[in-house]
Amino acid sequence: MRRRAILGYGAAGVGAVALMLFVGWWQVDGPGGPESVRQRPVALTEMDFRLTDHEGNAVGPETLIGRPTMAFFGFTYCPDVCPTTLSDISGWLDDLGDEADEMNVVFITVDPERDTVETMAEYVGYFHPAIRGWTGPEEQIARVADGFRATYERVPTGSGDYTMNHTASVFLFAASGRFVTMIDYHEPREFAVPKIHRALEEEMEGAT
Amino acid sequence: MKKYILTGTLAALLTLGGLSVPALAGPEDVVVENAWSRASIGMNRPGAAYMTIRNTGDEPVTLIGLTTPLAMMPEIHETKTNAEGVSSMSPAGEIAIAPGESVALEPGGLHAMLMRLQEPMTEGDTFPLTLLFDDGGEVTVEVPILGIAARGPED
Structure with missing residues (x-):
């Protein structure tokens, strides 16, 4: 029972992380991000x-x-x-x-x-x-x-x-x-x- | 369509009669200025020609194509450069020019792309380029060939 709860928390945690990653992607590189940020060449x-x-x-x-x-x-x-x-x-x-x-x-x-x-x-x-x-x-x-x-x-x-x-x-x-x-x-x-x-x-x- | 043919016939008759026909994109209405092109290296590479096309008439004209003995596949192309600085080139299709307006074919924008050259473009030579309009009108210009590093008609 306890084990199940931990698993549940774990799954919730993974879900939360995935959601944060998704939000981050959306705002930076995804459709919600600024339009085509042009990258600078390396040295x-x-x-x-x-x-x-x-x-x-x-x-x-x-x-x-x-x-x-x-x-x-x-x-x-x-x-x-x-x-x-x-x-x-x-x-x-x-x-x-x-x-x-x-x-x-x-x-x-x-x-x-x-x-x-x-x-x-x-x-x-x-x-x-x-x-x-x-x-x-x-x-x-x-x-x-x-x-x-x-x-x-x-x-x-x-x-x-x-x-x-x-x-x-x-x-x-x-x-x-x-x-x-x-x-x-x-x-x-x-x-x-x-x-x-x-x-x-x-x-x-x-x-x- | 019927009306168009009728107008066309009328225009042809008027032309035969030696009268000016403002509705037809003839040399009277379309003025081509500052035509120039760059010399080519051999015949394998496409050439490009530039000019300003002015519609001095009262009716819109539509440029639908090109012909020249110099190239088997002359086409109006357009270069576009996007926000990332990437340039691409594609056929521009038909180009409508309103009465009193002009269209500039210039480096980095619209240009007459001369594909499948029949002979090399040699600096100092000229070649005839015929502009075809949708009403059957044609305008032929003699395009000077400048140096390969030319930047404009004055170079």
């Missing part, structure tokens, strides 16, 4: 991936430590957003002048099937010379995107062709690898260059 020092740059060099997050970094995702078969982003970045780099030489600028493909090292080399050659193109095996690309809290998805366009939906923001990291901020697609250019300066200045603060 570059916490990422782990192996890619190849457009010149065939092995690269990883450690390649970027020591200089501020501007990184973004795209693919070379992208007719609209990617050339626009690359052109915008080329413009920002022109505005920065000599300061641009102090930065890493990395274009990471989300379409490694079509974007080989050679393809990336040809493509980045049309934009600002500071821009590096990184590609690698699909599972490594997935790890990069996970670290950046970025997403991408292959979408068929008919007749065997496909396009890629992907995060189009430009990510800025300090020389230490810490995430500073991002420049969203469509953000006016006059906001972009000051944000890049912020990433550059963080590096100076860290150095003194």
